[in-house]
Amino acid sequence: MAEHDFDVLVIGAGPGGYVAAIRAAQLGLKTACVESRETLGGTCLNVGCIPSKALLHASELYEEARSGALAKLGVKTQGVSLDLEAVHRHRNEAIDGLTAGIQFLFKKNKVEWLRGAAQLLRPDAVKVGDQVVRAKNIIIATGSSPAALANVPIDQTMIVDSTGALELAAVPEHLVVIGGGVIGLELGSVWRRLGARVTVVEYADQILPGMDGDVRAEAAKIFKRQGMTLMTGVKVAGAQVEAAGVALMLEPAAGGAATRLEADRVLVSVGRKANVEGLGLEALGLSLNAQGRLDVDHQFKTAVPGVWAIGDVIAGPMLAHKAEDEGVAVAEIIAGLPGLVNHEVIPSVVYTTPEIAGVGLTEDQAKARGAVKVGKFPMLANSRAKTNKEPEGFVKVIADAASDQVLGVWIIAHPAGTMIAQAAQAMEFGATSEDIAYTCHAHPTHSEAVKEAAMSVRGKAIHV
C-alpha cells in the first residue's frame, strides 16, 4: 500500500462510479472517487433519470387534472393552472436531495471525494488538478454525454439537448424532437402534457429502436392518439435559427425533395456518446472500439491490468441500473469475490404514459435462435387497469417452444416499469412460462396481466 494512496480510485461519480466506490469501501478497500461536477450522482441524478422523472410526474398530474381524466373518476378540479417555476423548483429539490444523499453515503462509508477532472497518467496514477494520486486499481466510470448533429448545433436556448430540455423556462408552442428514442419520447411527452404541440422526427422507419416490434407499433399508435405527430423515415438536412423560432429542413431518409418545418424549440435526442475526452487513455495505450466505447472482458478488465471500466463508457444499454450492477460487480471482483452481472437480463423502461418496458429478447431475436411460443394479454382485460381507466397496452411473454423457458417479456401498461421487475426476476431464476402462470399474483393488480400472458403462452388465459 505504501506507494499507493488508495486501493481503488474511481473516475466518475454517476450510478456506476458512486456505487462501485461505496461497495469497494464496504469491502474494506481504501477508496476515492474523482468527480468534476459540483455534485455527485452523475448524469442520472443531475441531468438524467431524476430530473426527467420529477418533470414527468408533475406533468402527468397536471394533464390528469386539466384533461378531465380526474373528473371522470369523480375528482373535480377548478382553475387548474401551471406554475412552471414551481415545477422546476420541485425538479431542483429532487436533484439536491438525492445528490446530497450520495455525499452523505460517501462520508458514511469513508469514500474520499476528489473534486476535479481526472487524467490518467499511468496504470496506477491519475492527475486531479495539481495533485497526482496513486491507486492499485482504477475504475473508469466516466459515463456519457448527448451526441450532437453537425447540422443542428445546440445553443441550449432555441436548440437544446436533453439537459436544456429539462430546463425550458416556458412551454414552447411547437417543440420538434429529433430522434424518436427514449429521451425524445419521455421529454417530448413531458412538454406535450404541459401544453406544447410536439412533432417527433425520426430517421428510422419506426420509433423506439431495439424494442419488440409489437411494442414499437402499439406505442406509436398510443403517442399519435395522445396528439404527438410522428414523422418516421425522415432526416434533418439543416437548421436555421430565425427571429420567431427554428426552421428545420427535412428530407425523406430514402432521398427526395426537402420540406421546411418550423419550431419554437428543437430537442436533439439522437443518442449518447461515451465521455473519454481529456481522460488520457492514450497514455495507457487504451483505444476505443467502433462504437467509441472502451472494451472490457466479462470481469470489466480493460486491456491494461489494474484498469477497469463500467457503465455507459463500455458496451451495453446506457442505463443507470446496468451501471450500478456493474459497479457492485467490479468492486467485488477487485476484492476477490465473484462479482457478476447477467447482461442477458437487464430491464429497460420508457417512462411515458403508459410506460413501456422490456427484458430479454424481442420476438424477432428469439425466433432467430429457434422456435418460440408467445402469449399476449391485453391490459383492457385486467380488472385493475380497467377500473383505473388505464386500458392501453398489453403484456407479451416469449418462451422457448421446447423448454418453455421465458426468453423475453414486453409490457405496455401504466405501471410497466414496476411490473417488469417480476419478469426480470423470473428470467434470472430461469423460469418457464408455466412457473409464472402458476405463481399466485395478488388481485386486483396490474401484475396479474403478466400471469395471464404467461398462461396464454399455452393457450390458458382466463380473462380473454
Ligand code: FAD
Ligand atoms: P454518468 O452518470 O454519466 O456519470 C459519469 C460521471 O463522470 C459524470 O458525473 C461526469 O461528470 C464524470 N466524469 C467524466 N469524466 C470525468 C473525468 N475525467 N474526471 C472526473 N469526472 C469525470 N437511465 C435509466 O436507467 N433510467 C432512466 O430513467 C434514465 N433516464 C435518463 C434521462 C435522461 C434525460 C438522460 C440523459 C439519461 C437517462 N438515463 C436513464 C441514463 C442514465 O443517466 C445513464 O445510463 C447513467 O447515468 C450512466 O451512469 P454512469 O455512472 O456510467 O455515468
Ligand code: NAD
Ligand atoms: P436512443 O438511442 O434511445 O434514440 C435515438 C433515436 O434517434 C433513434 O431512434 C435513432 O434512430 C434516432 N436518430 C439518430 N440519428 C438521427 C437523425 N440524424 N435524425 C433523426 N433521428 C435520428 O437515444 P436517446 O433517446 O438520445 O437516449 C440516449 C440513451 O439514454 C439511451 O440509450 C437510453 O438508454 C438512455 N436513457 C434511458 C432512459 C430510460 O431508461 N428511461 C431515459 C432516457 C435516456
